Amino acid sequence: MVQMTINGKVVKAPDGEMLLTVIRRQGIDVPALCDHAAVEPCGSCRMCLVEITREDWNGWKKYVTSCLYPSENGLIVSTHTPELQEIRRNIMDLYLARCPGSELVQKMAEEYGLTRTSYKTIPEGDNCIMCYACTRICEVLGRNAISAVHRGHAKVISGPFDDPPPDCIGCLSCANICPTDVIEWHDQDGTRAIWGRTFDLISCRQCGKGIITRDFAEYLKEKRQIPADYFEICDDCKRVELARKMGGLVDLAKEVAS
Amino acid sequence: MRIDSIEKLDKWRKECRRTFEAPKRKVIVCLGEGCLANGSEEVFNEFKKLVAEKKIPDVTVESVAKTGCHGFCALGPLVIIEPDGTFYTKVSKGDVAKIVDKTLIGHEIIDKLLYTDAKTAEKVANYEKIPFYARQQRISLRHCGTIDPHKITDYIAVGGYAALGKALTTMTPQQVIDEITKSGLRGRGGAGFPTGKKWATCAKAPADVHYVICNGDEGDPGAFSDRTTMGSDPHSVLEGMIICAYAVGSHQGYIYVREEYPLAVVTLQKAIDEAKQHGLLGEHILGTELSFDIKISRGGGAFVCGESSALMRSVAGEVGEPRAKYIRSVIKGLHDQPTVLNNVETYATVPAIVERGADWFAGIGTKKSTGTKVFSLAGKIKNTGLVEVPMGITLREIIFDIGGGVPDGRKFKAVQTGGPSGGCLPEGKIDLPVDFDSLTEAGSMMGSGGMVIMDDRTCMVEVARYFLSFLVSESCGKCVPCREGLYQLRELCAKVCDGEATEEDLALMERLAKTIKVGSLCGLGQSGPNPFLSTLLYFRDEYLAHIRDKKCPGGVCRKLITYAITDACTGCMACISVCPVHAITGERKKKHVLDKNICDRCGSCYAVCKFDAIEIS
Structure with a gap:
């Protein structure tokens, strides 16, 4: 200590x-x-x-x-200190010029009395605050599928050479960790689209709902030693089945008790 | 031949010296990058051809030698005839026959090709008498221009690897470190950190592997001294690195060179191969216990990769982005191992210190900045090129006495030192002694020794905007103050140039500059606002002229100037033919007329007028 x-x-x-x-x-x-x-x-x-x-x-x-x-x-x-608060205020002022539409940025800027930026709003700015949370979580997973490409002010998060990332497994870790919800994805007709790629979803054997991408399931089976049949049924259906089993147990207990 | 003892090295040196000094008369052609670009290879080949044909008694094909850079790049291609030291400038292929006939055969000097002294207008025959060379003291560049960088035998002949031999056989690693510490050598890359202290910390850091890296990234626009050293005297750099490896206990070294320096890469690789072949690099160097290898790591030319932590990530094959350095790289550097990172010039200086002693080196320069420093002179200066001078010499001596001053009769306005992150110093600072601390105190920095000289036709706001633009495109983009802040600062600077800024904007710029300086992650961002801050410090009136009077005193900012034709116009029609928007009309031998409403202020007429008849206001 x-x-x-x-x-x-x-x-x-x-x-x-x-x-x-x-x-x-x-x-x-x-x-x-x-x-x-x-x-x-x-x-x-x-x-x-x-x-x-x-x-x-x-x-x-x-x-x-x-x-x-x-x-x-x-x-x-x-x-x-007043100096630190001044630096933080200036940084939020710069964020506000880059990501004027982000609620998170607006809220934090307001704490420093800023409602609009003192600078020129950047035309190509979006809600990405370049915090690298997505690339860092991708690194934690050992995929490194996305990273920051280009340099300086033109820097964006993307796949290698700004192409759809070949190492992406559609796990959504990046989208889930993103503080400004800027990473777009959607599930449709048994597939998931993210980063310009489309992944097959494993559908629940019982209800048919998409559970997880086939690539992510393969990854988990290999890296986390998860049983091969684990992803055959979705979490909701697993819960229902468990409840049914528990109910059976109660009935059994009642039977034994009487 | 493998050199595995000091005795063998000495014996080999005698042989090399015999070959090196064999030709009584020598024709030395500079094949440094500057001369090469002006066609010196053709000149060299022509000399070889003609000398072989003419069969001159005391000049053979072996007498025609090529060397690396002589430093006086403004006058290339350069040819020197030894032993007289006859110095020919701007030699073309067509001049060679004349030189062979008149000088080599007839022992006659060709006046037309000699250097003309700017002050006295006299021809100077011997290069040692030219002020550009006479005022210099060369330590780091000691062999540049005297040896063929592609021949290890040349380097051995002039005393190469003697310092390594001395260190390995007569000194302990600690004694080497003590010697460097005592010499007061400070890192030539810009920050000026004491080299001995750096080596001592690395040597003490507990780890199985220590690395030695040479920073040859040299990204500053206008700086080219490291390129010259690597390309003209590569073995000095290798020798310095091997001595460092011995001192800190390293087995692996890297030279990080930018891809834009292809000749330096080829020359260094050749030097590494030759050194290995002769047992001066690799296993059991000079037959001792020291084993050390050097690999070249080529960078993509990103400015930020000159920053130590970004450079090390780049060497390791990762994206060249800096990291926070709360644990210094001498403790945890490349692959998280203790690493010494020094600049090319620093390593090139080391053998000289080991050989001649710390006291000799400490006796040169000033007390806190010992030794010499190489400067790259560029911009509005007569003698563009490389100079090495003792620390503490004034800016005036460098710019006016050695550099020859500002050309075309214009007036000196400012000098930019230390590259894009450095600062601009005005005429009032011209008698400032040049050393690490005085430059920093004056609001600029040493940097890698780039000096860009500006004349009175320079707009300091535009200069700041230019350097900020460079930094905006070179920022790695990792942290917000640098990525967003420098961009906004550049935009505001452009607003000043356009005459659209207010005094509130200027106050905002000052606040922003402070945030970038304090808040940025690495040296690039922390020194990024310097071009703005130093021009504002010394040229605030120029900023205010743009803001209040909507005027550009330098006559550069297009939105704030107008062109007019004066009575000096002779009616030569030159401006009419170049004007892209047909704003100028008139007849031959009659004063032309410029329509200000059509003129888009491109400056073409100004550039083409031979009679100074175009006026900017």
Whole structure:
């Protein structure tokens, strides 16, 4: 355990735990747009910047992204100085120019008193805030099907060479983790369309509803050692069957009791 | 032949020196990139052909030698006749026959091909007397232009790999590190981190594998010194890296070179192969316990890959994006192992320090910035090229004494140092001593030593817009302040150039610049607003002229200027023929008339007029 000071309060934390986690455990609300518990931090949104210093730094201080800075003994952390709030406000101002339609961005910008951007609204902007949550979760799954392509201001999330990603298995992890719901997909007639690709869905043997893409089922069978017949029946039907079995058990118990 | 001991190296050196010094007279043709682009290969081949035909007693085919870059790229192709040091400039294939007949056979100097001193208007025969060379002190570029970069024997002849031999046989790794620390050498890539300290930290970092990487990415527009060093003296870089490997205990090194430097890649690969063949690289170097290999890693030419963490990801085969460096790369770098990353120039300097001692190096330059630094002079300057000077020399000496000043009788306005992330310094700073700390203090930086000189026909707002555009297209796009912030800053700068900005916009730009500086993830973003901030610091009046008066003092911003024809017009019709929108009318030998309503201010007439009769206001 190490000992630090956060906003004047002495705090203990496991050595190396990222500052953002420690700060939030103290009930202090430091904003972040790219942080997600399921994936490694990447430091792209810069909203979680905090100011750090140490006794032996003789007044020298620096700004670091708390999601990526490990706890260490003797750190003195400030999370809401006027300078930090000004930086966060400017960053939200930039987000508002890029993603004016995103409710998440609008809501966070409002917390800094911003209803419209001070900058030029970007014509080709959409609701993608480039937080990389989708590419990072894809990496966690070991697929790396999508990534950021192009560079700088033209950067977008896409498959390799901006083509439909050959390694995608249609698992929807990216769409589910996306904080601004910008990743489009739809299921129709036993197929799922996402990232410009179409996948076959396994249909439930009982109700006929699409359960999972065949590719994702294969992946899970192999990687997670899930029995081959696991995906033959959908979760709803499994529940119904289980309830029926449980009901049978109750009847049996009643029979035994009487 | 495998060189597996110091004795063998010394013996080999004697042989190499004999061959190298054998021709009494030498014809040296520069085959550096600048001269090559101007046709020096043809010149070289023509010399070989004619010398073979003429059968001159003291000049044989072996006397015709090619070398790497001499640095004076503005005057290429360059030919030097030794031992007299006769320096011929802008030599074409057609001049060769004359040089062979008059100079090689007749021992006569051809005045027409000599350098003309800009100040005295006199012809200078010997290159050592040309101010461009006379004021330089060459350490990192010590062999550039004297040896054939494709021959390891040339490098051995001029004392190559002696420093490596000294380090391996008479010094411990710690002593090497101490020597570099004592020399005060600071990283030549731009940030100026003490090299000895970097090596010491890496050597101490506990791990089985340590890496040594050479940064040859050199992405700054206007900088070309690393390209020259790699292409003209590759073994110096290799030798510096091997010494570093010995000091930090590394077995594998990489040279990261951008794909846009194809000649450097070929030359380096040849050097690596030759060094391996002779046992100076690979297993048991010089018969000692040290085994070290170097591979070339070619980059795609992304500016951000010059940043250490992005470079290492690129070497590892990943996308070249930086990561937050709260654990430094000397502890956890390439493949998460301790890694030393130094610039080409730094490595090229190392053998000289090891050979001649830390005290010699520390005695050059200033106390906090020791040694020399290579600068690439480009832009509005007479002597475009590479110069190496002691640290602490003033900008005035570099630009005016060595660089020859601004051409075409125009006035010096500013110098941009440190590449796109550096800053512009005005005339008032011309006597600033050039070292790491003074440049940073003045709001610019050393960077990789690029110097772009600007004259009074430059608009500083437009300059800021240009450099910001470069950074916008080179930003990797990972973090918001850099990706979105630089874009918006560039847009606002363009608004100033168009005369549409307000003073509130300027205040917004200043706020935004601060956020980008503090909030960005890597050095690219953190220094990204510098082109704007430094021009604003020294040329605020120019910004205000665009905003308040809707005027461009440099006469560059198209929306704010008008062209007119003055009485100096001789009626030569030149402007009429080039005007793409037919805004100029008139007859031969009568003053022409320009219709401001049709003119779209492209500047073609201004460029073509030989009588200074086009006025911009």
